[in-house]
Amino acid sequence: MKDRIDRRSFLRIAGMSLGIGVVYEFAPFLDHRAEAGAITDFFKKVNGEAPASFTFAQFSDPHVGFQGPPDPLGTKAFENAVELINKSPQRPDFVLFTGDLTHDAENRDAHAQRMQLFKSIAGRINTSAIHTVPGENDAALDGGVLYREHFGQSHYSFDHKGVHFVALDNVSRGRPEVGPDQLTWLKADVARFPKTAPIVVFTHRPLFDLKPEWEWFTADGDEVMNVLAPYENVTVLYGHIHRHYLQQNGKVRHYAARSLIFAFNDPATNEEKKQLPFNKDDPFKELGIRLVGSQGAANPAAPLDVKDVVLTKAEFSGLAGMQQMLKDNNSFGRGSSNDAD
Amino acid sequence: MTLTKKLVVLGLLTGLAVYATPSRTRAAGSAQVVKITANKFHFTPDHITLVKGQPVTLQLTSTDVTHGFMIRALKIDTDIKPGKVTEMTVTPANAGTFKAICDHYCGLGHGGMKMTVMVEETTAKAPAAKVLSASNTVSK
Numbered sequence: 476m477k478d479r480i481d482r483r484s485f486l487r488i489a490g491m492s493l494g495i496g497v498v499y500e501f502a503p504f505l506d507h508r509a510e511a512g513a514i515t516d517f518f519k520k521v522n523g524e525a526p527a528s529f530t531f532a533q534f535s536d537p538h539v540g541f542q543g544p545p546d547p548l549g550t551k552a553f554e555n556a557v558e559l560i561n562k563s564p565q566r567p568d569f570v571l572f573t574g575d576l577t578h579d580a581e582n583r584d585a586h587a588q589r590m591q592l593f594k595s596i597a598g599r600i601n602t603s604a605i606h607t608v609p610g611e612n613d614a615a616l617d618g619g620v621l622y623r624e625h626f627g628q629s630h631y632s633f634d635h636k637g638v639h640f641v642a643l644d645n646v647s648r649g650r651p652e653v654g655p656d657q658l659t660w661l662k663a664d665v666a667r668f669p670k671t672a673p674i675v676v677f678t679h680r681p682l683f684d685l686k687p688e689w690e691w692f693t694a695d696g697d698e699v700m701n702v703l704a705p706y707e708n709v710t711v712l713y714g715h716i717h718r719h720y721l722q723q724n725g726k727v728r729h730y731a732a733r734s735l736i737f738a739f740n741d742p743a744t745n746e747e748k749k750q751l752p753f754n755k756d757d758p759f760k761e762l763g764i765r766l767v768g769s770q771g772a773a774n775p776a777a778p779l780d781v782k783d784v785v786l787t788k789a790e791f792s793g794l795a796g797m798q799q800m801l802k803d804n805n806s807f808g809r810g811s812s813n814d815a816d
Numbered sequence: 817m818t819l820t821k822k823l824v825v826l827g828l829l830t831g832l833a834v835y836a837t838p839s840r841t842r843a844a845g846s847a848q849v850v851k852i853t854a855n856k857f858h859f860t861p862d863h864i865t866l867v868k869g870q871p872v873t874l875q876l877t878s879t880d881v882t883h884g885f886m887i888r889a890l891k892i893d894t895d896i897k898p899g900k901v902t903e904m905t906v907t908p909a910n911a912g913t914f915k916a917i918c919d920h921y922c923g924l925g926h927g928g929m930k931m932t933v934m935v936e937e938t939t940a941k942a943p944a945a946k947v948l949s950a951s952n953t954v955s956k
Contacts, residue, residue, distance in 0.1 A: 616922075616923065650919060
């Protein structure tokens with residue numbers, strides 16, 4: 476399915492970056508739309524912040540503490556990603572981490588050390604803010620107690636230059652769900668916004684049934700999306716599945732990010748979920764980022780320009796500096812195995 | 817499990833019978849009883865075969881932590897808390913092979929905790945379903 480940017484869409488996603496993660500640029504194009512003026516007035520009124528273009532990045536699933544056959548390199552991909560984003564000419568305003576910051580450790584002290592190591596590495600990113608949500612490895616065994624000690628609340632929201640960001644926690648209840656309390660909070664949180672306001676939800680698990688038998692779903696994801704249904708410009712960013720995936724349900728686009736530890740196989744062609752084996756000849760295979768761009772105001776109806784960035788062996792060896800493979804990727808409902816080769 | 821969920825499950829599934837084994841008995845009504853035990857990171861048995869259209873009561877227990885039991889195709893999704901029996905009566909409406917997974921995170925082996933549920937068409941020669949132990953899982 477090819478998709479085109481809806482002319483009515485207030486939110487414009489554009490991105491060009493040399494970094495790992497997903498880099499988005501929001502350009503509201505206020506001069507092109509009548510209702511944009513109302514949005515501008517609204518944000519100025521509620522937080523004194525008028526919409527403006529900006530960039531942010533998404534990192535996902537670094538699993539700090541994991542060391543095993545699928546990735547014997549530990550945090551190397553994560554650390555390289557930090558170095559790479561710091562070399563980007565486009566400094567992100569902030570970075571979102573969509574869960575599984577750490578690999579689970581049933582020993583509390585060991586898990587706390589992993590969270591500290593994560594913070595140490597993430598703290599090297601040249602950006603103004605880092606926002607996180609937990610994955611099940613971070614928070615599902617203890618109800619999110621240790622996570623909150625290190626990172627604060629697991630669900631919250633903030634505004635940035637005319638875009639409303641909502642962090643949802645769909646892991647801390649043990650089950651893949653956000654739960655009734657968070658749903659009530661979400662309804663109240665978004666109620667103050669006009670229906671045209673751009674909203675970005677970031678969470679760990681997919682909010683739709685991507686592959687339930689692989690636990691790639693959120694049980695009350697439909698209820699979340701029903702709360703957001705009145706809003707015209709909603710984007711969901713998530714992790715968990717360790718691979719590129721893009722799906723559009725109605726007006727909402729759901730973007731999955733690659734991980735920074737190991738990749739999973741393609742759910743469309745495999746019955747059983749498996750980690751892709753480590754390949755010493757291509758140690759960062761399937762690890763990397765997706766870039767999303769548009770032609771912006773010059774051509775608002777143009778399809779999104781989606782590019783994946785995959786680290787290469789040359790980058791791993793450090794012989795040729797940072798090299799990336801950029802490929803157009805506008806396909807929906809497909810995994811990454813065919814777009815990184 | 818709420819009454820609503822039980823009614824939904826009951827309405828979606830239809831029938832199961834089982835040969836006499838230590839893991840199952842006949843309940844007071846017509847439904848057979850199948851006992852399934854969950855612990856890190858296994859279901860026992862890990863493979864059961866049911867018969868389409870015949871009710872069965874699943875009695876789920878955990879011997880350690882809270883686990884989940886989810887079969888999306890059959891609209892079954894419940895927690896299994898230790899220290900109590902979680903019971904539901906279901907009647908498979910469709911034949912097929914379905915995967916049950918633990919969907920309540922229980923530790924680092926959680927992702928591999930699953931079992932297979934086969935639902936067979938009812939036939940004159942094979943009216944009953946079989947419950948296979950974890951040690952004799954077979955593929956058909």
